Amino acid sequence: MDLFTDLLTGLFFFLGSLSIIIGACGLIKLPDVFSRIHAAGMIDTGGTAFFVLGMIMQSGWSLITVKLLLIGIFIFFTSPVTSHVTANLAREKGMVPEGKKIGKLL
Amino acid sequence: MSGHYTNLIIGLGIVSCAFCTYLANRAKLIDEEGLPLFFFPRLLNYLFWLFKEIIISNFNTAKVIISGNVEPEIFTVKASQHTDVARVTYANSITLTPGTVTTKIKNNILEVHALNSDFGDDVRSNEMDKKVKLLEGER
Amino acid sequence: MFLAALTACAISALLVLARIVLGKTTFDRVLAVNSLGTIIVIGIALHGFYANRPEFLDIAIVYALINFIGTVAILKLFSTGSFKGNKK
Numbered sequence: 001m002d003l004f005t006d007l008l009t010g011l012f013f014f015l016g017s018l019s020i021i022i023g024a025c026g027l028i029k030l031p032d033v034f035s036r037i038h039a040a041g042m043i044d045t046g047g048t049a050f051f052v053l054g055m056i057m058q059s060g061w062s063l064i065t066v067k068l069l070l071i072g073i074f075i076f077f078t079s080p081v082t083s084h085v086t087a088n089l090a091r092e093k094g095m096v097p098e099g100k101k102i103g104k105l106l
Numbered sequence: 107m108s109g110h111y112t113n114l115i116i117g118l119g120i121v122s123c124a125f126c127t128y129l130a131n132r133a134k135l136i137d138e139e140g141l142p143l144f145f146f147p148r149l150l151n152y153l154f155w156l157f158k159e160i161i162i163s164n165f166n167t168a169k170v171i172i173s174g175n176v177e178p179e180i181f182t183v184k185a186s187q188h189t190d191v192a193r194v195t196y197a198n199s200i201t202l203t204p205g206t207v208t209t210k211i212k213n214n215i216l217e218v219h220a221l222n223s224d225f226g227d228d229v230r231s232n233e234m235d236k237k238v239k240l241l242e243g244e245r
Numbered sequence: 246m247f248l249a250a251l252t253a254c255a256i257s258a259l260l261v262l263a264r265i266v267l268g269k270t271t272f273d274r275v276l277a278v279n280s281l282g283t284i285i286v287i288g289i290a291l292h293g294f295y296a297n298r299p300e301f302l303d304i305a306i307v308y309a310l311i312n313f314i315g316t317v318a319i320l321k322l323f324s325t326g327s328f329k330g331n332k333k
Contacts, residue, residue, distance in 0.1 A: 017253030024260035026171040040280045042204040046164040067302040078313040080201035087209040099178035
């Protein structure tokens, strides 16, 4: 049982590390602000979700689990707010993203 | 939070909660959007579906970033929900799945930026729209 | 295991710092600072597990709260030029 939880923790940590490293590479590599927001969202959702799941596997049922879930839920609810505020402000300041534009924009 | 559960600390917590509620009520901060109770019966189902969707699109975004075929596009979709809370839930769900971001909202028209045409097709197929409408329920 | 995860956090923090230095516009920098905050929250929690001191999780919660408030405050300062509320 102990080995099983350790293996599961290792798997989750591996996926989380992959997620944040690819997100950070995307933050460097992608061409403009609106594309970089996707990479930042990947760090916020994927990285946090996998790392919190892995640490929950390691902690068992105690007060620590509640605190970890609190961190996860908080980042889960605030990540779209910061992404949307950044994107909205960039659009308000008159930046137009690269690429195709389909239909009439607001 | 600290592992101490004496009567004094719990009593102080209850008193400060009641005081905050009294202040918020006095400042008229409480309206019908404070706690959307009509969501709760169907919320758990929706959250599981959203979590699955987030993980799938995480892998797709990672694939797009590694392979490098980035063709950003921006378009508008219509939200068919009736209440503001449901519309905000829809917009936040779109933003929460990596690969799509809501950039502007005006009444019930959302402007969405997608990393690739695959993500754009995902939003334009209106699957999430229907789920949120189901979550909102009959009004 | 925790050490490996901490190393991954450090590598991605360095990459995000490169974006903060390189960034063309303010939005790039704000976005990268927000991502750096998320990575630091994960790093603090991992370090708490690594050193067998779970009290670090409280600090991680507070860091997550302050990160959110700070990002929104900086964007508000950038959009209106002051921290005041909306004028009626």
